[in-house]
Amino acid sequence: MELYKIHPQHYVAVDCVILGYQDEEIKLLLYPRSFEPYKGNWSLLGGFVQDNESADEAAARILKQTTGLEQIFLEQVASFSEPNRDPEARVISLAYYALIRIDLHDEEKVKENGAYWIPIRKLPNLIFDHQEMLGKALVKLQQRAGYSLCGSELLPEMFTLIQLRKLYEAIFQHEFDPGNFRKKILSLGVLEKLSEKDVSESRKGAFYYKVKANIGDMDVNRIAKF
Amino acid sequence: MELYKIHPQHYVAVDCVILGYQDEEIKLLLYPRSFEPYKGNWSLLGGFVQDNESADEAAARILKQTTGLEQIFLEQVASFSEPNRDPEARVISLAYYALIRIDLHDEEKVKENGAYWIPIRKLPNLIFDHQEMLGKALVKLQQRAGYSLCGSELLPEMFTLIQLRKLYEAIFQHEFDPGNFRKKILSLGVLEKLSEKDVSESRKGAFYYKVKANIGDMDVNRIAKF
DNA sequence: TCAAAAGTGTTCTCCATACACCCATGG
DNA sequence: CCATGGGTGTATGGAGAACACTTTTGA
CATH class of the missing domain: 1.10.10.10 (Winged helix-like DNA-binding domain superfamily/Winged helix DNA-binding domain)
Structure with a gap:
């Protein structure tokens, strides 16, 4: 522990690319960020990794909080760690992607978060590097769809x-x-x-x-x- | 910032699966861990992400420190974040894999670290989840070799x-x-x-x-x- | 009976596999 | 001149792409 103490600690977040399918389109769950910086801008659903949970568990927690769904396909996309990616503080983010059935999700919870399903081909600008997270998630989706029936x-x-x-x-x-x-x-x-x-x-x-x-x-x- | 402050911070490490090819075998650079816990056990080469660098940069730094090589193929493998994966403290680790030419590496530096090139088919036990990191890195290597000439x-x-x-x-x-x-x-x-x-x-x-x-x-x- | 969507069949081409064969060279 | 790898050629089968064709049904 002594040896570790000379090193800095960082906030670690997870951001979820929550994908669904409706009206012959892939849709993404987004919400207008509720706090500064970039309050009001479109953001993926995310949160911070707590002391008692793995990042996988944090992602599952966020998915449940925002859609009511559990036991969902959820997989790592990549980590994002540019020191200034969040202008407010150093936050290292682990991106995940989830595939859910829109017909099963909890609309109440989505409304609570002010979140919306937005077709990925008509996307607004997203905060930080969230656009890149989506891009990598879509590549992963294609790979997965290539060898497994989604x-x-x-x-x-x-x-x-x-x-x-x-x-x-x-x-x-x-x-x-x-x-x-x-x-x-x-x-x-x-x-x-x-x-x-x-x-x-x-x-x-x-x-x-x-x-x-x-x-x-x-x-x-x-x-x-x- | 106020909003972030209620969340915990974590040590964030990178661990590098450094792969080379020699004598018709894929080899992995390992060293006997020089400090507790698990001092003396085989470990990937790793280090902590500092305040002024991204994880990619940290991985490149570690690669240079241990092999003398720069401008090397280096790619994320996955994140590992089980709360107790390191018994000493909570450390979230980002695994990377690097492909290097063994004939070019700096043998002096490797010796300094007490590191060795070990064929991946004759591997000793590794600490923590390093075995799993290697496994995922090898899958990535196969994928990469499948569409690009390694x-x-x-x-x-x-x-x-x-x-x-x-x-x-x-x-x-x-x-x-x-x-x-x-x-x-x-x-x-x-x-x-x-x-x-x-x-x-x-x-x-x-x-x-x-x-x-x-x-x-x-x-x-x-x-x-x- | 016709329009429209669902579902089937046929052909062609490409490419991976298996494997036989030819080539170059030093001893 | 022959053993030993290096390198080329050929036959075959399976899968994907293109597209023509048949089936089912309600209006």
């Missing part, structure tokens, strides 16, 4: 293959051939066809699917290559 | 395609077909054939290659898929 995290329990394709098109900003996408996904063998159909989009109706139980983090096969 | 970082200026293949075999722990590997690499168009040959391994001799100048971080083509 359907279960961002879509409702049941979804059609068309909905899944639209999600992937939103993630990769790229159109996929409907037939090929369908074959590729089904060939993975991780989806279970249900008897029910979604008839809201067409007369014929599209069958719902759900992710098979006991599919861990899946196989090594890539879903999309970019 | 040759320039881990091999000497000039190298034969056989040497490059052996390097990749060490990284992926997997044998590659000599002919196919050769074709794949050459098809990328990033290597320049030299007139000189390495005659130490065979009568015929193998041509040296070097990475073409002004090749940035290369193309998107994957070199190996795993």
Whole structure:
């Protein structure tokens, strides 16, 4: 301990890139910062790492405080540690990204925080280096979507293959051939066809699917290559 | 600032997974920890983030202190923040990995630190969560090697395609077909054939290659898929 | 019966793999 | 002239891209 004492200590924060999917768009949870500096400017949801918790736990805590959700996919993005990134004080921030189902989140909690779901393609300016955090989180999302089906995290329990394709098109900003996408996904063998159909989009109706139980983090096969 | 003051501050360290390649093996720079706790146990090379530097800068500083090398490939691996990961005090550690050419490093400096190059397949136990840091660094190395030629970082200026293949075999722990590997690499168009040959391994001799100048971080083509 | 979306099938091309074969050289 | 690696060529299979085609249904 004596040896450690000659070194400085720092505030350590976590900032969460909370992503959801709605209306064929990827959306990000943001709120207008409630205190100086940059009060009123758009910010990711964040907080400080306390003494009794890991950064992972701090991120989960913030996610629960702001969306009411627990047991959510949550992963480190990167650390941000430029000495002057926060003009008020030295704060080292650990960025996380979370994938949540917008249909499940607690709207009350979001309102309390004055937070909003904002499509990532129509983003306002963000404070500090939050834009960069988002950028790296989106890269991670693409990587993850490339070898694992993100359907279960961002879509409702049941979804059609068309909905899944639209999600992937939103993630990769790229159109996929409907037939090929369908074959590729089904060939993975991780989806279970249900008897029910979604008839809201067409007369014929599209069958719902759900992710098979006991599919861990899946196989090594890539879903999309970019 | 007032608002920040209610939050705790923490020691923030960086730990470097310094990787090199020698004798057809990936090696890791380790030293026996020189102070308590766990004095004498094997440890990554690390240090504390100071007030005037980012974590990236701290990692570069440590790399220079221990190997004499600058301008080296250095990238974040992950953060480690379990409250009790260091029994002496709460230390949040940011792990980095570096790829260096063992033939260029400063042996004097390494000796000063009592450090050694240890093949990663014959590793002793490491302190704290350093084993996990190495594990994640090796995954990152494979990912990087998958879409970029790590040759320039881990091999000497000039190298034969056989040497490059052996390097990749060490990284992926997997044998590659000599002919196919050769074709794949050459098809990328990033290597320049030299007139000189390495005659130490065979009568015929193998041509040296070097990475073409002004090749940035290369193309998107994957070199190996795993 | 027709429009519109859902879903299937077919072809072509590219690329990774496996492996046979040729080349250069010193002893 | 032959053993030894270095280096090239070829056949095959599987996966992705493009796109034509069939199915289902309500109006």
